[in-house]
Amino acid sequence: MKKLFIPLIVSFCTILFALPANAQTNWVLKKIDNRISVKFPAEPSPIAEGVTGYKFLYTDSSLITASLADLEQMGLDSATLAGLIETEEFFEQFKVGLTGQTPDAEITKSVIVKWNNYVAYEIEGVDKSKNQKIFFKCIFIGAKMYVFSCIFNSTTDILQKETYFKSIELTK
Numbered sequence: 096m097k098k099l100f101i102p103l104i105v106s107f108c109t110i111l112f113a114l115p116a117n118a119q120t121n122w123v124l125k126k127i128d129n130r131i132s133v134k135f136p137a138e139p140s141p142i143a144e145g146v147t148g149y150k151f152l153y154t155d156s157s158l159i160t161a162s163l164a165d166l167e168q169m170g171l172d173s174a175t176l177a178g179l180i181e182t183e184e185f186f187e188q189f190k191v192g193l194t195g196q197t198p199d200a201e202i203t204k205s206v207i208v209k210w211n212n213y214v215a216y217e218i219e220g221v222d223k224s225k226n227q228k229i230f231f232k233c234i235f236i237g238a239k240m241y242v243f244s245c246i247f248n249s250t251t252d253i254l255q256k257e258t259y260f261k262s263i264e265l266t267k
Contacts (some may be wrong), residue, residue, distance in 0.1 A: 172238055201221055241263075
């Protein structure tokens, strides 16, 4: 029995670990600009006219997006921004602005991290009124802010978030 059980477990583990790896191979790569690209589960749509970015809407109305904001157009040059983005005050103001756009959302986790030596914000939350989980990854490069979001209903596999965020690539 033991001789049959061990190969069965090894086969099961191989299949289990291979599934997430293969799940992303069919995803569609999109360049946000000349610095960043990201993969979507299928061909995404443009976010809106005049906005740099893409969105993908799942059949259950869950949504993932990737967008770019040039903060220099808002009066923040890269030198000024570099001195602000790692401060707790700026991070708190950022979160206040974010929750102001989604009034029923509550932030449950927020951290400042490094992503490829660039400052990034990782923010998680919930919107209890819509039964949604919300995830943001905001990456600052120079005076640009790249915003990646996942807004998932209870029926969407939460592992899709990890696959999506791990697909973000820095173009060298």
